[in-house]
Amino acid sequence: MNAALPEPGDLFDQAPCGLLVTALDGTILKVNGTFCEWVGFAREELVGSKRVQDLFTMGGRIFHHTHWAPTLQMQGSLAEVKFDVRHRGGQSIPMILNARRRKRAEGEFDEIAAFVAEDRNRYERELMSARKKADALLEKEREAQHLLRDRALFAEQMVGIVSHDLRNPLSAILMGIQLLGRTEGERRARVLGHVRNSAERAQRLIEELLDFTRARVGQGLGVTLGTIDLHEITAQVIGELMLAYPDRVITHLLAGSGVCIADADRLAQLIGNLVGNAATYGRSGAPIVVRSQVDGAEATLSVHNEGEPIPPALLATVFEPMVRGVPEGSSARNVGLGLFIVNEIAKAHRGAMDVTSSSAEGTTFTLRFPAR
DSSP states (O other): OGGGSOOHHHHHHTOSSEEEEEOTTOBEEEEOHHHHHHHTOOHHHHTTTOBGGGGBOHHHHHHIIIIIHHHHHHHSEEEEEEEEEEOTTSOEEEEEEEEEEEEETTEEEEEEEEEEOHHHHHHHHHHHHHHHHHHHHHHHHHHHHHHHHHHHHHHHHHHHHHHHHHHHHHHHHHHHHHHHTTOOHHHHHHHHHHHHHHHHHHHHHHHHHHHHHHHHHSSSOOOOOEEEEHHHHHHHHHHHHHHHOTTSOEEEEEESOOEEEEOHHHHHHHHHHHHHHHHHHSOTTSOEEEEEEEETTEEEEEEEEOSSOOOHHHHTTTTSSSOOOOOTTOTTOOOSOHHHHHHHHHHHTTOEEEEEEETTTEEEEEEEEEOO
C-alpha cells in the first residue's frame, strides 16, 4: 500500500493549490507546478527572479506593502486574503492566499498557499448584483409608499378644499332659486345674475379638477394644435375678462405678426387664469398688462401686475397645486390649481413658464413656446 502513495515532492508539486516559499522580502524561493501552470510562468522564471508581490496588480502591491507584510511581521500568519494575480498573458486571476511565517534552521521564510477564486468571485459578483437589485426594489417600494401617502394626504386636503369652495356657490344657487319664486322684474334679473355667477364659479372649480386629474394621472393636458393669431386670441380673451373685472384696467401690448401654432382654447384658459391671478393679488387701481409677441421661432405671452411681491421662498413652488394664500371665505379663494394648470398648458405646447416678482418691478408670469 505504501508503494502506491505519491512521493512528498510530487504532493508538493502537484497539490490542488498553489504553494510558494518566499524570503521575508517576498522573493520566491520555491514554487509548485500548480501555481506555475495557473500564472503561465516557468518555474525558473519565478524562483529567485520575482517577488510574490510582483505578480499582484497595483492595488494588490499597495495592500501587500501596507497590510500583508506588517501583519505577517506582527502576527506571523494571514488567512483568506484576496488578491488579483496577473497571468503572464496580462489577464488577472482572482486568488485567495493564506500565509504563515516560519523559523527554520536555514532561516526565516514565508509559506504561502494560493487558491483560484473564480467561482467565489463570480458568486460575490452575483451576490452584489442581487443586493443592488434588492436595494433598488426596496427604494422603489419606499418611493411608492411615499407617493401613496402623499396622494392620500393630497386627496384628503383636496376634498376638504373642494367641499368648502363648492358649498358657497351651490348655497347661493339654491338660495337664488328660492328667491326667484318670490321675486319679479329688476330684482329677479339681479338674482339670476348671482345664480349664473355662482354656477360659473362651481363649473370653473370642476373644470380645474378635471384638468388636474388629466395632468397628474394621465400624460398631461391634451391640446389641439393649429395655426392661430396670438394677438387676436389674446385681444378676444381680454375683452371677455374686462367684463368679468370691470373695476380693473387690462392693457394689451403686442409685437410681431402673431401667427403661431398653438391651441387657442388652452391659451385662452392660460390667459384667463393669469389675469384672474393678477386681479386677485395685484394692487387695486394698477393696470394689468398682457403682452403677446411672436419673434421668429418663439412665441411669448406674459401677464404683469403691480402689488405685493411673491415671497422668494414661494417662487420655486408657485406652480405646485395648492392655494397660494387667499383669506378664508374670500370670493377669490379657489382650489389653487390655476397656476398648476397654466404650467401644464405650457408643457403641452413644449414651452415653459417663468415668473419674476419684486416690489420695484411687480410680478410677471411669462410663457415661452415654439411658434412653429
